[in-house]
Structure formats: structure tokens, C-alpha cells
Amino acid sequence: MFAIKTYIKNNILYPKRNNKFPDRPVSKIKIKAGLWGILNKVKNQKKYTGYGHLVTYPEKVAANAWKMLLPYNPNNLGNWSIKNLEPNHETAKVERDLILQMIDLYHGNKNELEGYVTTGGTEANIFSAWLGIKYIEKRGIERDKICLIKTSLTHYSIEKAADIVGVPTFIVPLNDKTWNMDAWGFEKEVENSIKKGKKGFLVPLTLGYTVTGTNDPIKKISRSIEKIKKKHRVEFFIWFDAALNGLIEPFLNNEFKPFSFCEIQTFLTDFHKFGFTPLPAGIILYRKELRQLIEKPITYLEEKDNTLLGSRSGIAPVACWAIINLWGKNGFKRKIYENLKYKYQFINKIKNNQNLQIITNDNSLTCAIVVENKSYKFKWLSEVYGLNFKSENILFNSGKKNILRAKIHFLNH
Ligand SMILES: Cc1ncc(COP(=O)(O)O)c(C=O)c1O
Numbered sequence: 407m408f409a410i411k412t413y414i415k416n417n418i419l420y421p422k423r424n425n426k427f428p429d430r431p432v433s434k435i436k437i438k439a440g441l442w443g444i445l446n447k448v449k450n451q452k453k454y455t456g457y458g459h460l461v462t463y464p465e466k467v468a469a470n471a472w473k474m475l476l477p478y479n480p481n482n483l484g485n486w487s488i489k490n491l492e493p494n495h496e497t498a499k500v501e502r503d504l505i506l507q508m509i510d511l512y513h514g515n516k517n518e519l520e521g522y523v524t525t526g527g528t529e530a531n532i533f534s535a536w537l538g539i540k541y542i543e544k545r546g547i548e549r550d551k552i553c554l555i556k557t558s559l560t561h562y563s564i565e566k567a568a569d570i571v572g573v574p575t576f577i578v579p580l581n582d583k584t585w586n587m588d589a590w591g592f593e594k595e596v597e598n599s600i601k602k603g604k605k606g607f608l609v610p611l612t613l614g615y616t617v618t619g620t621n622d623p624i625k626k627i628s629r630s631i632e633k634i635k636k637k638h639r640v641e642f643f644i645w646f647d648a649a650l651n652g653l654i655e656p657f658l659n660n661e662f663k664p665f666s667f668c669e670i671q672t673f674l675t676d677f678h679k680f681g682f683t684p685l686p687a688g689i690i691l692y693r694k695e696l697r698q699l700i701e702k703p704i705t706y707l708e709e710k711d712n713t714l715l716g717s718r719s720g721i722a723p724v725a726c727w728a729i730i731n732l733w734g735k736n737g738f739k740r741k742i743y744e745n746l747k748y749k750y751q752f753i754n755k756i757k758n759n760q761n762l763q764i765i766t767n768d769n770s771l772t773c774a775i776v777v778e779n780k781s782y783k784f785k786w787l788s789e790v791y792g793l794n795f796k797s798e799n800i801l802f803n804s805g806k807k808n809i810l811r812a813k814i815h816f817l818n819h
Pocket residue numbers: 525526527528529531561563612614615616647648649650676688
């Protein structure tokens with residue numbers, strides 16, 4: 407310990423920044439000193455993170471799950487729903503229990519749905535686009551006639567997903583008042599794309615835009631789809647990216663039933679955001695019959711796999727399972743109300759400032775602060791609350807607007 411402190415005090419943290427692969431082993435004490443140095447820097451980094459960053463501090467029980475199981479490095483390769491779970495598949499059994507509990511939370515039908523634990527929203531969006539493209543192709547539409555429909559605020563992982571499955575993306579305007587996908591704009595964009603020869607549409611709807619916390623209106627979009635389908639022979643594959651609000655909405659709204667809309671094919675949320683679980687931890691739920699569109703044999707085992715990755719952490723599901731059992735619905739509710747209180751205290755402080763506008767959803771712990779008057783000196787907000795302001799072009803019903811905004815996440819910092 408003395409030696410480590412000396413290293414830190416003298417600022418000789420090892421390994422020093424370099425880009426050469428070591429020829430010989432480095433002494434353990436130097437590695438330990440390096441780890442201490444990194445730990446101190448990470449602690450500092452977290453201390454100075456403001457409301458602008460989505461920083462989750464894991465609950466002790468979830469962090470402990472990692473500490474306890476890490477020496478055994480359990481691997482949840484494949485999918486619990488395909489294989490017969492053997493006595494040596496303990497963490498896969500926990501994953502199965504967790505997924506069934508989550509289906510229950512969303513009032514889904516356990517005979518019709520299944521899912522698995524992902525590394526987060528990006529993986530789950532790519533997975534959904536992969537399923538979507540196969541689903542539409544199976545209905546006789548070639549890939550070059552498929553496109554993806556999104557808004558200016560849709561998370562950038564959707565652009566990655568579109569790129570990977572090889573389809574172009576089109577932007578639907580946001581509603582000027584509600585800052586979510588405009589149903590009329592949606593119909594217009596789909597009609598335009600049909601005129602250009604498109605016949606298949608991947609549509610990721612967002613439940614909690616990263617910047618505003620606002621939700622896309624599934625009821626309205628579903629009515630628009632019905633109308634379009636009466637006029638044209640086209641196919642849709644719709645999913646809910648609820649990375650942000652998926653662990654908030656069901657605790658504040660008993661009627662939250664995403665799969666009650668027959669158009670919704672997959673639903674994703676993240677535990678490492680508002681679920682207080684270490685990275686990486688998210689879930690994807692999907693309609694069971696979709697699985698056969700993508701499953702592959704694991705050639706060296708008597709098993710099939712329909713997940714996006716190969717080896718997967720067996721600890722992440724245990725950490726998520728620990729959290730939901732530690733808190734239950736009441737615990738989540740308590741935590742959310744605690745943080746909503748901070749959100750409304752913040753909003754009350756600045757709501758009378760004519761130069762600023764707050765965009766949010768009542769049931770979200772995220773909001774955007776928009777600078778309405780560009781000559782307004784907004785820098786104090788960055789200094790006091792640690793916000794990053796960014797100017798971006800956003801397509802609204804009324805046209806393209808250049809918006810200066812910062813995002814805020816209300817999580818016990
Ligand atoms: C709405 C939304 N979708 C997807 C993601 C991607 O999640 P991850 O970074 O866990 O891959 C984010 C991340 O902030 C998000 O806000």
C-alpha cells in the first residue's frame with residue numbers, strides 16, 4: 407500500500423500513457439498503482455458530471471452481483487428460450503425469469519412474447535432492424551424497396567441499424583407543440599416514399615427521446631398505418647425504442663401495454679440508464695414467431711441462437727434481476743417520484759424566464775431546455791448545472807428550424 411501511495415503522490419502512475427505493446431511483464435505493484443490512479447480519475451470525472459449527462463450510479467445489490475459472479479465469468483451464449491435449460495445453466499435461468507417478469511410488467515402475453523438481455527439500446531435497435539428487414543422480405547418485398555422512417559430526434563443508433571441492414575432513412579417532421587412524431591407528417595412521408603417506389607417501412611417509435619424525454623404517439627401512428635394499408639399494398643415493421651422511459655412509464659401508468667398494439671413487434675429498454683444497474687444491461691422483447699426469421703445453428707453445439715451477439719454476459723441478467731426484486735413496483739415508483747420532484751423544482755426555477763423554453767413529457771426524467779432568444783446569455787446554465795448546449799436543425803411540421811438546446815436528465819447525481 408505504501409508503495410502504491412508513493413507512486414500516486416509522485417504522480418508516477420503506471421502504465422504511463424504509451425502506445426507500445428509491453429515486451430516484458432510489468433510488475434504487479436505498478437499495475438496496482440495504475441489502477442488506483444485510474445480509479446481516482448474516474449471518481450473525479452463522475453464528481454464533475456452535470457445534469458447534462460446520463461450518469462447512473464448502480465445500486466449496491468447490482469454492483470455486488472458483478473463482484474460476486476465475476477470470478478466465474480458466466481456466459482449466456484445463445485437464447486434461453488431455444489435451448490433446454492440444464493442444471494449448469496443457472497444464469498440463463500435467471501435471464502428467463504427476468505424476461506418473464508418484464509413481460510408481466512408490460513402486461514404482455516407470456517405465450518406470445520420472449521426476449522433476452524442485451525448490451526443496451528444500440529444492440530436492441532440493430533436487432534430490431536434485422537428482424538424487421540427479414541419480416542418484410544418474407545412478405546415478398548425486395549430490400550431495395552424498403553426504407554426506415556424516423557424523426558430528427560431519433561437516437562443515432564437507428565442510423566447505424568439502417569446502415570447495417572442496408573436501407574435509406576427518411577425524416578418525418580415533429581409536431582411543433584408536442585415534439586414527437588407527427589401522425590399527419592408520417593402519413594405524408596410514407597405516401598411520398600410510396601411514390602418513389604418504396605413498399606416496406608421500418609418504423610422505430612421512441613418512448614423518451616434522448617434530448618426531450620417526449621414519446622411518439624403510438625395510437626395516432628397506428629391509425630395512420632391502418633389508413634395507408636387500405637390504399638396501398640405495403641408492409642410495416644414497428645418497434646418501440648424505450649431505452650430511456652421504459653423503466654419509468656410502467657410504474658406511473660398502469661395502462662402501459664406496448665404489445666396491445668398489434669403493430670408493435672419489438673420493445674427495448676435499458677437497465678443501465680434509469681434501472682441503476684452497471685453497464686452493459688438492457689432488454690429486448692419480441693413476438694415469438696419472429697425468432698425463426700433469424701435463428702442460426704451454433705455449429706459446435708446442439709443448439710440454435712437468435713441473439714445478435716455470440717458470447718453474452720451471464721452476470722448482467724442477474725444484476726437486473728437483483729434490482730427488480732430489491733425494489734419491486736413500489737420501490738421504482740418511490741425512486742421515480744423522488745427524481746420527478748427535482749425535475750419540477752428545476753422547471754419552477756426557470757419557467758418564468760421568457761428566453762427559455764422547457765420541453766418534456768410529464769412521465770419522463772429527461773427534458774430539453776431551449777434558448778428561444780439567441781442573444782440571451784445562457785452560459786450560466788452550463789456553469790451552474792453542467793449542461794452542454796448544442797445547435798441543431800430539426801424538422802417540424804411548420805418547417806426546418808435551427809434550435810439551440812441542452813438536454814437534462816434528473817437522476818440522483
Ligand atoms: C432513445 C435511445 N435509444 C438508444 C440509445 C442507445 O443506448 P446505448 O447507449 O445503451 O446503446 C439511447 C442512449 O442514450 C437512447 O437515448
